[in-house]
Every structure is written in C-alpha cells, then in structure tokens.
Amino acid sequence: MADETQPARAPTGTRDVLFPESARWEALVARFAAQVEAAGYGLAHTPIFEETRVFRRGIGEGSDVVGKEMYEFEDRGGRSLALRPEGTAPVVRAFVQHRPPVPWKAWYVTPAFRSERPQAGRYRQHHQLGIEALGTGDADLDVEVVALAHDFLTGVGLAHLELKLHSMGDPTCRPAYLDALRDYLRTRRGELCAEHAERMEANPLRVLDCKRAECRAATATAPRMLDHLCEACRDHFDRVRDGLSALEVPFVVDDRLVRGFDYYTRTTFEFTASSLDAAQNGVGGGGRYDGLVEVMGGQPTPGIGFGIGIERLLLACDAEDAFDVAPPAHDAFVVDVVGGHVARDLTTRLRRAGLRADRAFDQRSMKAQLKAADRSGAWLAVIVGPDELTTGEATLRQLRARGDQVAVALGDVELAVRRAVDAARGSEAGRDGKAGARGADGDEDDEEETR
RNA sequence: GUGGGCGUAGCUCAGUUGGUUAGAGCGCCAGGUUGUGGUCCUGGAGGUCGGGGGUUCGAGACCCCUCGCUCACCCCA
Structure with missing residues (x-):
C-alpha cells in the first residue's frame, strides 16, 4: 500500500493526459x-x-x-x-x-x-x-x-x-483442424519451448504464434488453418x-x-x-x-x-513524426490595467460572439499581462487602460503578425477583433503558402473561419 | 506474475573515495522601462535529495525494507 503521508498519484499503469x-x-x-x-x-x-x-x-x-x-x-x-x-x-x-x-x-x-x-x-x-x-x-x-x-x-x-x-x-x-494440429504437435512436443509443451493441448493455436525459435522450427511444417x-x-x-x-x-x-x-x-x-x-x-x-x-x-x-x-x-x-497537432490559437487576449472589470466584460462579449478569448487575473502589470497574452498564442491583444477608458476605446495590438496598433470603439470590439484576426491569418497564410495549418498534414480544415 | 535498470527544484540533469548553509540550465515571479509581449540584463521564489529504518562523529551518496518509474519476458492496444 502506498504511504498515506505521500501525495496521491495516478495508479500504476495509468496516465494523466493533459493539455496540450x-x-x-x-x-x-x-x-x-x-x-x-x-x-x-x-x-x-x-x-x-x-x-x-x-x-x-x-x-x-x-x-x-x-x-x-x-x-x-x-x-x-x-x-x-x-x-x-x-x-x-x-x-x-x-x-x-x-x-x-x-x-x-x-x-x-x-x-x-x-x-x-x-x-x-x-x-x-x-x-x-x-x-x-x-x-x-x-x-x-x-x-x-x-x-x-x-x-x-x-x-x-x-x-x-x-x-x-x-x-x-x-x-x-475449425474443430477438425485443431485436432490435426494437436496430433502434429504431440509428435513434436519435445521440440517446443517449455511453456508451450505444457499449453499445447489446451490452446494449440498459441504455439503457432510463439516467437521462440524452437517453436518456430518445430511448427514450420505444422498443418495450417488455411489448408483446412x-x-x-x-x-x-x-x-x-x-x-x-x-x-x-x-x-x-x-x-x-x-x-x-x-x-x-x-x-x-x-x-x-x-x-x-x-x-x-x-x-x-x-x-x-x-x-x-x-x-x-x-x-x-x-x-x-x-x-x-x-x-x-x-x-x-x-x-x-506524424499527426503533429497544434492546439487552436486564441483570437484575442484581453489586457485590462484598470482593475479587471473591463476584461471581465470584454472576454465574455467576445466569447458570446463566438471568438476564442482569454485574459489574466489578479490585476497583474501590463507587462505581465502582455507576456501571458503572448504565451497564450493569441493573435491579438485587446488593451484597455486609463486612456482608452476616457476615450471609450480599446487598443488592438497584433501579437503574431505585422501591423500597427489600432484604436477601436469599445462597442465594436467583437467585429474589429474578427476582422483583425482574419487579416492576420490571411497574411500568415500568404507568407507560408499554407492556409494557416501548422500541423504536419496540412489538411485540417479551418471550420471556424467561415462564419 | 518473473527478472534487470533508475528515483536530487515544475522540467532536463550535476553533485568528486560519505564531510559544513544541496547546485546549474530551462521554466516561473519581479524589477530595469510607474502604458506595451516575444530579445537582453539584474534579482527572487521554489528541494520531506521518493518514503521508512540502519551503519557512522557525520549519509543525497553505503546497507535493508518499501513505494514508484522504466525496460524485458508473458500477453496484448
């Protein structure tokens, strides 16, 4: 039994399969x-x-x-x-x-x-x-x-x-074949490996499947099902x-x-x-x-x-090196340096619009939030700070494609994100000559883009 | 079920014939830059050395037990 004072772990012979x-x-x-x-x-x-x-x-x-x-x-x-x-x-x-x-x-x-x-x-x-x-x-x-x-x-x-x-x-x-095989194996019993010399009566077919050289040789001329x-x-x-x-x-x-x-x-x-x-x-x-x-x-x-x-x-x-799957990238990562309520509302709005969006928590610094955005693989950072709050806008920053930052009205963020992500995907596809498929086999369809 | 190898930070590993506060790289966090990621620099957090017992003045190192991982046999996906 495992030591009760040790942290629990997955049982022997089992594995956790976690993202990615x-x-x-x-x-x-x-x-x-x-x-x-x-x-x-x-x-x-x-x-x-x-x-x-x-x-x-x-x-x-x-x-x-x-x-x-x-x-x-x-x-x-x-x-x-x-x-x-x-x-x-x-x-x-x-x-x-x-x-x-x-x-x-x-x-x-x-x-x-x-x-x-x-x-x-x-x-x-x-x-x-x-x-x-x-x-x-x-x-x-x-x-x-x-x-x-x-x-x-x-x-x-x-x-x-x-x-x-x-x-x-x-x-x-099959019954007649098994009889024939058993009869044959009996004549060769001494040549079989120890294990199959024992088991041949109960399960004669197993002997044919044995990898050991003795059994292989002894059964080289054994009767075969296909002939029977x-x-x-x-x-x-x-x-x-x-x-x-x-x-x-x-x-x-x-x-x-x-x-x-x-x-x-x-x-x-x-x-x-x-x-x-x-x-x-x-x-x-x-x-x-x-x-x-x-x-x-x-x-x-x-x-x-x-x-x-x-x-x-x-x-x-x-x-x-086959079936290399790249997890789908987020569309946007909301960076909120005005307390978090804007991130709360914006990520939800983006998600309700069918976009993949995430954010950071705990009111971390802008630098930390942008780092998290980068790591998340998101196409865009949607930044809202004090300046944006006063002008009623959000700043869209490309994280994985070229392009200047643009300011968009807070009310239009969903549409703006969709357009900016489509444009970024398009330009990446153009550069690579592939439709944004980072996986190995290139035929994974972009079912999400066609809405 | 049988036999071999291996368990040191989140990860990959170093740790001299047993000798003082157990290290590195990567990762993570923070700062450099009180509004800008991916590069760079600086600092920091993080370790029951799998667990228990023993030998010893002294054990991460040696011995025993145990748990786990791994490889092979068997069998199977």
Whole structure:
C-alpha cells in the first residue's frame, strides 16, 4: 500500500493526459468519428463495467485477458462486475439487449483495463477506438471494416504499417483442424519451448504464434488453418482478399496470426507499426465473430469489428513524426490595467460572439499581462487602460503578425477583433503558402473561419 | 506474475573515495522601462535529495525494507 503521508498519484499503469497533449487525442477522436460516421457508424456509449459473465462468456475463460488480467470486483449488492478489458463484448451485449435493426453499425471510444505489468506502450488503462458491425456475414462487410481501419491509420499519417490477414475458419472446419494440429504437435512436443509443451493441448493455436525459435522450427511444417478451411470459409476468405486488392489496401496473409480472444471466426487481421519495437507494435486489430451474439444469449447474428489502441497509435505517430497537432490559437487576449472589470466584460462579449478569448487575473502589470497574452498564442491583444477608458476605446495590438496598433470603439470590439484576426491569418497564410495549418498534414480544415 | 535498470527544484540533469548553509540550465515571479509581449540584463521564489529504518562523529551518496518509474519476458492496444 502506498504511504498515506505521500501525495496521491495516478495508479500504476495509468496516465494523466493533459493539455496540450490532450489536444492531440481530441483531434484523433474527432478524425475517427468523422470518418466512420461518414460510413454509417453511430456512436455507442456502454458502461465502463459489465456483469463479469459478459466478458467470461464473450471473450473466453481461457484467454489471458479474462483469466488473469481482468479487474473484477463485487459491488455492494454482491454482484460480480468487471471493468471492461476490451470494447467488443459490451457493444455486442448492448446489441443483444436492445435488438436494433440490422445491419447495425456502431463506433466507440473507450478506456480498457487490464491488470498487467506496465511497459512501453502497455498500460493498465489504455484507450481504444473501434467499430462493430452486426447483422451480415457478407464478405464485403469484412472488406469495409478492414478498409476503414486502414484508411484511418494511413490518414493520420502512418506510412510504415503492415496489415496481416488470416482466417480462423468456423465451427464447420475449425474443430477438425485443431485436432490435426494437436496430433502434429504431440509428435513434436519435445521440440517446443517449455511453456508451450505444457499449453499445447489446451490452446494449440498459441504455439503457432510463439516467437521462440524452437517453436518456430518445430511448427514450420505444422498443418495450417488455411489448408483446412471448409468451402464456405475458403470462398469467404477469397472474397475478402479480392475486395482488399480492389480497394488497394495492401496486406499480407499471415497463417500464424492468432488473436487473443476466443470469439473470432473467419477473418482476423492485425495492423503493426514497423516503426515501433516488436514487443508492442500492434496498433490495432480485429476480426469476425459470427458466434458471439449467440454466446451472449441473442439470436445467431454474424458480426465483425476492430479496435485501435490510441496510446500505441500516437507512439507510432511519434516515431514517424506524424499527426503533429497544434492546439487552436486564441483570437484575442484581453489586457485590462484598470482593475479587471473591463476584461471581465470584454472576454465574455467576445466569447458570446463566438471568438476564442482569454485574459489574466489578479490585476497583474501590463507587462505581465502582455507576456501571458503572448504565451497564450493569441493573435491579438485587446488593451484597455486609463486612456482608452476616457476615450471609450480599446487598443488592438497584433501579437503574431505585422501591423500597427489600432484604436477601436469599445462597442465594436467583437467585429474589429474578427476582422483583425482574419487579416492576420490571411497574411500568415500568404507568407507560408499554407492556409494557416501548422500541423504536419496540412489538411485540417479551418471550420471556424467561415462564419 | 518473473527478472534487470533508475528515483536530487515544475522540467532536463550535476553533485568528486560519505564531510559544513544541496547546485546549474530551462521554466516561473519581479524589477530595469510607474502604458506595451516575444530579445537582453539584474534579482527572487521554489528541494520531506521518493518514503521508512540502519551503519557512522557525520549519509543525497553505503546497507535493508518499501513505494514508484522504466525496460524485458508473458500477453496484448
């Protein structure tokens, strides 16, 4: 337990995301929302905790995430609850509960909790962006979902990205395959790494995913799911590949790809960022889960989705110098050296007029207030001192562009600020040859300027 | 859960084989300029040396415990 005399801090494995870093998060979520909403996905908020069985049944008792990493607790009524370790199960639970018309397409942004030892790109609370689409098993939907993930990731500026694609088969073909794989592994048991020699019976697929050289070698000639797909699964996989190729989404088929949750059927995929260390280079992944709705107590309904880790994605962006977001600048900073009531009134008027305005407090000196104005990144300082008070004017001073100070009537400040800021933005754009976008990718739109 | 590295001002760090009032740069505040930011100069504030115990005449330095951070394994976003 932590020392009670020490100041409290964020729990192990969690992070505070404060401004200006948070501005990047905000921009990332906004971009994701815009993209998936344009494709017909609607926002779904579901509780941050669920009945424990939602995850036990949904994700699978055998998975590490449920078996040893889930935050479980009893509430005061003795109910067993768990903090969500991932995003899909709760959304599927909500689908079963509310029976929305299909196809039902939802997106989410949510924290996810896993009780593991933190390290680079791995936290006890991390955040995911994701989509889920339920109600059709059409392979075109697989293509849509994968393409949306791809377009989003490349859209934020990631270039060094790899998409791995695989098929897990379905209840028709997978059991026979698992038997064949088990039979094979039994003959090679002595060659496997210690851990997998133990675990191979319970979870033979994991062995294929093992990074150790022994396991790699021992499984080089192991039977592969792709060779054991039933006709329906094979046809489905072919259509997914054809679709991705048609949309020019590059991928590699990886027949060792095994994802951590039990619910996957048929298409599974994973995006890795080669700019990150291999240990945590998975920035997102997902797949089809045609049996999950039924497991959750609903009518058999196919579905597919993906989740993207925000922290990892931003880490990958850092490694590639991508998605550099500049927080929006204030339009005006009011400098009041006559006691503060003018700042109080003017900032409010500017804000009510839709402008971004701030001020200093505590009646600081003009020098200090101008310094604060400069630091705030505001385009303009709106100065009111004794002189202005007697003439009923305010002085507008450009902080980031050339131009003389001008006096404007106090009653016209909103309009004058708007004009002066537009002019300053215009002249900066002219100099840079860019529309005021200080971010890396230059296509962030200036939605505020067009009013 | 297992193993390695590391905890000194808000931040990045220095601190000689244990020796007196613990330093720097940046940042912050103020003054130079009693009406003008971004440069410059001067000054100032700010430290339970992560916490607890021990060794010693003396500990930021050494030992033990503990908390935290970090990296790797496992697994995953």
